[in-house]
Amino acid sequence: MKQKLLALAAAVSLIAGVTVQAADTVKIGLMAPLTGSWASEGQGMKKIVELLAEQQNAKGGVLGKQIEVITEDDGGDPRTASLAAQRLTTKGVAAVVGTYGSSVTEASQAIYDEAKIPQIANGSTAIRLTEKGFKHFFRTAPRDDEQGRMAAQTIGKLGFKKVAILHDSTSYAKGLADESNALLKKKGTEVVFFDALTPGERDYTTILTKLKGANPDVVLFTGYFPEAGLLLRQKKDMNWKVPFIGGDATNNADLVKIAGKEAAEGYYFLSPPQPQDLDTADAKAFLDGYQKKYNELPPSIWAVLAGDGFKVMVAGIAGAKSTDSGKIADYLHKDFKGYSGLSGAISFDAKGDREGEVYRVYKVDGEGKFVLQKL
Template sequence: MSHGTRRRTRTLQLAAAASLILVTAGCSGGLGGDGGGGGDADGPISFGMLAPFSGSESAFGAYMENGAQLAVDEINADGGVLGRELQLVVEDDACDATTAVAGANKLVTDGIVASVGGYCSGATLPTLPIFDEAGIPMVIPAANANSLVEEGLPGVFLINGTGTQQAAAAVQYAEQIGATSVAAIDDATAYSADLAASFVEQAADAGLDVAFEATVTPGENDYSAVATQLADEQPQLIYWTGYYQEGGLIARQSSDAGFAGAFLVGDGSVDAKFAEIAGDGYTDNVVGTFTQTPDMIEGADDWIADYTELAGAAPGPYSTQSYDAVRVMAQAIEDAGSTEFDDVVAALEGLDGFETFAGPLTFTESHTLSGGGFVIVSIDPATGAFVLKDDLQG
């Protein structure tokens, strides 16, 4: 891959996002900035993280920051990166595109040399041209819409399974339980729509009957229209690909309307708040597609203890992926012997079997994982937390 031509012509989507960029994004920070991240050869190396620290998804921001900080602390205790201390700089993106653009520009101005954040795909997508123009490579720990890598930007790498891979796990589970009719509901956000479309396509290819598809507006309280449609059509499995606020309401309202099939949710809904919103007695049929959390990973007890000591609370979703995002980026810089964009990208592409929580990592040509690593989780009625149900290996 040629990295000298990375400032290529954008599609309309990225061009629109780039129009939001502040004028400082292309001329300050990054590798040449004076914020201490890369310009001072003796100063700290700064990694930036955009994550939701406000808004409905704020719990995930704390998990991500603490996981990343644990990796930073361990790396510094072992001598740092290229003999320099590593530091983490965080900004709130609130899972909102406009807020994310402002946060990305702030990180560039602060002189970060790499990005290790990204939770909501819709908020992460418009930051891609900002970091690309600034020469900042990205290892994205959570956001996983296919659109993140479809542009082929050289500095974008995903260490969470893609929407295509997650949809494949959903289809596999549908077949496993003998479902022959399925439905998909999304909330029109980039992540949700991408996952739903991929599920519908793969379900049809597998010979399943797609009973219906629907898109809802996030933030509402009444989803009785789609709940009634679910009850009327009675697909054997519905895949909700949005977030837990709306998902919990749809699960409750569809059950009240008479839907009796499996209610499968995507990883954006895998949180204990889903059960809290749905209410007692409304989650018996709820399962989810998800990558494994620390409590599901064999041999993670020591890591969980270290995280809990740092954070004062147990780790949650995307804490391990954020931990690994820092480690992957740090290893690439160490291998490159440099923080220069082209050198780091080449080193990321050259990683071969680097050990992560998801297993040995080697990036594909499109800078994604070779395997998604998705499992099926269900809700523990005693705690409301999602727990491992099926690793899909049988």
């Protein structure tokens, strides 16, 4: 009996110790593709969030406590993402930042909503993500219908009359392709090709040959940067000089590494502002700090938008004066207006979508740099 009592006392002491320890910090989860084809995005997200947490902790943290970032790798895969989300729901996080891909975010949404944990995605632009009525879901990224309008507008301004649309069947790419297709046809632009490739393949000459046969003035590719880079490289190998325009998921420095500078030159893409084009004092100070710590700039704006997600959640906890998830979500929906983020002013509508126009047009120059266009 004495041994049982001692064991029970030890267990109670351990549980109490864990509770006290958990109460010593405010935990914010980060779900990111640290491995897989989008690893450069995920690693950038992790670096930014950790740097911002370090800076916030130096200022006293939030609610008088230090912030602890709990990171899970979603691998850029919906199946891995659901497991990562389930793990984060068991670790006492007050909120979750991430993730990058729309289909990956979609696999985690219901899990966080059921656990009543606010989630703020950074690269997930698919329209349907905020059409489900999840109270705890937000995003710092804009929606694809806004991007679709920008794509149709840009194609018109550049004078292209015949458009081929290529997607990869993911939630993001298919949604953007459908939206752009409808808007282009409404404007009277001829869509001469609409089909999908299979992401992750190494040879796209077959689909490129089909595209070439449709004789478009321009190809709108709505998939991600690894495939875009291969398409540009293999298009050059075919000596096919038709211009390509990409969606915001092609905004990554690895696009040029995969394609090569010569093949990437002239490529257009739509995106929120590049990190180097962020012009607020806060953004410039942050980028200086990031470069000093990591000796590089962030890989893309999507990693910066994860940083904005972290800042939003910290502001939400401070504004709600609580780590209660319901109170944080209520505060972000009702009282969080015009917050000065790294990427500009941030507010949310009733669905959790970011308000305001964010997209810009970029073109890759001969040095492989992404240059902001004024069309």
